[in-house]
Amino acid sequence: MNINKIFAESKATLVCDRDLMEIDTSGEDSVQLRETILITTITCDWNIRAWTFLEAFRARQSIHLLCKNNKTVSLRESVEIVHRNGSLDIAILLLTIPHLLPRVQYSEGESIATPEKYPEIWARKQMYKPLYNGFLTVENSGKFLSHRPASRPGDDIVIWSLLLKETVYESAIDFWRSRQGDIISTGFLVSTAPRVNIWRLGWAPSSPNIFSNPSIESKTRSMGFNDTSSEVGRITPDGLKADWLFYKANAVLDPLPALNREDGSKVLIVVCGTNDYPSNDVAWEWKGVHEWDFREALPTFTRKDDILLV
Incomplete structure (x- = not known):
């Protein structure tokens, strides 16, 4: 309390x-x-x-x-x-x-420091780069918590809330509903974290911890990551709307631009389903993340704008 x-x-x-x-x-x-x-x-x-x-x-x-x-x-x-x-x-x-690391306050001059003009200040800023106004973003905090266990079910959502300096939420549903209108990196969502099992939030992680889903073997777990090169999606009352690389096989999505995991050993893709394609107002239901065998060629993806994930 x-x-x-x-x-x-x-x-x-x-x-x-x-x-x-x-x-x-x-x-x-x-x-x-x-x-x-x-x-x-x-x-x-x-x-x-x-x-x-x-x-x-x-x-x-x-x-x-x-x-x-x-x-x-x-x-x-x-x-x-x-x-x-x-x-x-x-x-x-x-x-x-x-x-x-202790929080650093930057003056106006320090905020525009370059490696050439102020190398020491610039190096210090890189060390503190994951911090945002003294607190973490949803993506960075989720990444840090992805491999850290909490003591009781639901504690991970409470902790996630407290890292963002906002109202404490005890359920993932309330946590994500409170973020309507916010943006989120699509690259962060491509992980084996469990999902919220309700319509319009099926894309949203129910926990940042990738080990909280017992149905996935340890060797196939992949944490969320905050890649600033991936497209961002906007959280709406109807679901997550974002641009993706698209292949129709019921659909297969990949973050824009195409991302390979850091170890180069696997490619993760999002599998979705719908009964309404090719309607312009189609809502795609998040089915899960699939690890593509890197020895097999990927299908040819094309860009598709404003895909609605539910």
């Missing part, structure tokens, strides 16, 4: 994790010690759950780590030390933990 108030008024997060609590900080405060602390934070159990992701993200201005003998260390201070003086390989790992 008070979750929003707690996150809004809390001053700090104190991380208590067994691995971190074994680190002895009583000796010299060296760069090597800070590197150990940072690597342990990235890989510890605390950093793999959905609720703790939310704790970290909302408190990233002031995260403190409990180490051996009840000594605390500032994560922000450790990040800054490693970023300035640590191993390049370890500093690069900071790009994998944007939810742990």
Whole structure:
């Protein structure tokens, strides 16, 4: 009942994790010690759950780590030390933990920084790129939560809501209905996440977590991704309206432009069905995402505008 108030008024997060609590900080405060602390934070159990992701993200201005003998260390201070003086390989790992990095406010001059004119400011902005006005987009937050389990059914939607700084929703139906008029990346939707099982929202993930669908084998799971090159769709009261690459076989869709997965091993396509084709007002029912065997040639897709998914 008070979750929003707690996150809004809390001053700090104190991380208590067994691995971190074994680190002895009583000796010299060296760069090597800070590197150990940072690597342990990235890989510890605390950093793999959905609720703790939310704790970290909302408190990233002031995260403190409990180490051996009840000594605390500032994560922000450790990040800054490693970023300035640590191993390049370890500093690069900071790009994998944007939810742990403190929020940065940019002046008007900094907001237009280029790599040529202000290389340090530009590099800093790239590190914080996944953040949007201090909070996450639906796509980025969904991507981060795609492999992080929540403790109870429905918690993942609550967490998703809190990452967006808005009203807390406990059901996926309410979550998506509240977003009518918003846009969403079609590339993000092409995942094996489970879907809302009602008309007009059949395209919408019922959970960001791809492991919450027991009917899909682990080896065929694919997380949602936020590819800014893919077309966006608009959420309407009638469903999702967007432009897709289209092949009529009852229909097969692919995000615009055609996207290959990063590992190059598979191509995911959306399978839809309708009884009304070729009517201009046809509504296509989302049937699921199919993994196309990359050894077989894909059919020839053509662009089709304003496809309505329900």
